[in-house]
Amino acid sequence: MDELPRLGVNIDHVATLRNARGEDYPSPVRAAILCQESGADGITAHLREDRRHIRDSDIQEIKEQISIPLNFEMAPTNEMLDIAVRTLPNACCIVPEKREEVTTEGGIDLRRSHNVLGPIINELKKNNIRVSLFVDASNDQIELSKELGADIVEIHSGEFCRKVHYKTDFQNELNKIKESASFANSIGLETHIGHGITFESIIELSRIEEVKEFNIGHFIIAESVFIGLSEAINKFKNLVRDSRKVL
Numbered sequence: 001m002d003e004l005p006r007l008g009v010n011i012d013h014v015a016t017l018r019n020a021r022g023e024d025y026p027s028p029v030r031a032a033i034l035c036q037e038s039g040a041d042g043i044t045a046h047l048r049e050d051r052r053h054i055r056d057s058d059i060q061e062i063k064e065q066i067s068i069p070l071n072f073e074m075a076p077t078n079e080m081l082d083i084a085v086r087t088l089p090n091a092c093c094i095v096p097e098k099r100e101e102v103t104t105e106g107g108i109d110l111r112r113s114h115n116v117l118g119p120i121i122n123e124l125k126k127n128n129i130r131v132s133l134f135v136d137a138s139n140d141q142i143e144l145s146k147e148l149g150a151d152i153v154e155i156h157s158g159e160f161c162r163k164v165h166y167k168t169d170f171q172n173e174l175n176k177i178k179e180s181a182s183f184a185n186s187i188g189l190e191t192h193i194g195h196g197i198t199f200e201s202i203i204e205l206s207r208i209e210e211v212k213e214f215n216i217g218h219f220i221i222a223e224s225v226f227i228g229l230s231e232a233i234n235k236f237k238n239l240v241r242d243s244r245k246v247l
């Protein structure tokens with residue numbers, strides 16, 4: 001069997017909870033360490049422009065205290081580029097960011113952001129940081145990712161996962177993700193998937209052979225309230241492994 005897809009845990013919402021009370025707990029750094037001890041293959045954190053969850057010091061401390069790869073999610077701005085180059089995460093996932101959104105609503109529009117992204121991607125690569133672009137399941141966007149020099153595309157799975165969760169017809173969304181993963185792989189891009197993933201939606205997504213990594217945040221942190229962080233991570237890892245077995 002091929003290697004199983006890696007599980008990256010996004011710990012942003014541990015910081016959301018901390019910030020809701022203005023105290024210094026729960027600590028996203030402690031969560032990152034526990035994720036590592038529980039079998040997570042990487043930690044993802046999004047330093048938003050408005051610092052609504054993760055803060056600059058969290059990123060620094062997480063990088064210092066974990067030995068698994070850090071995936072730094074960032075908007076394509078010079079401020080974030082400077083922080084990335086100072087922190088030297090394993091990878092940067094570039095995402096679009098709107099101040100008023102609750103969460104990242106869609107993939108980045110590479111046609112519109114092409115000129116801004118080129119120099120940022122070059123600078124990240126010069127610093128040996130792998131570059132991931134968060135895109136919708138579209139061959140056009142994936143082709144542009146390759147042209148821009150990205151190493152990875154992370155395909156947005158939000159709409160698919162929502163349809164699975166609310167039990168509406170998800171086949172069309174799933175087909176788009178499958179086709180995009182296959183196309184990305186065929187042009188030499190590593191494929192990741194992220195956004196909205198739950199215990200249910202991971203099953204179909206795990207059966208997409210080209211996928212090398214999942215990045216999961218909100219559901220893992222939410223589920224931790226009931227079963228604990230380690231158990232939520234364990235359950236995701238088992239679901240990925242078991243879904244692959246039936247290929």
Ligand code: PXP
Binds near residue numbers: 095193195
């Ligand atoms: N991947 C990317 C690029 C994201 O922006 C997010 C949300 O921060 C995630 C994955 C994780 O999404 P969720 O919190 O819905 O699991």
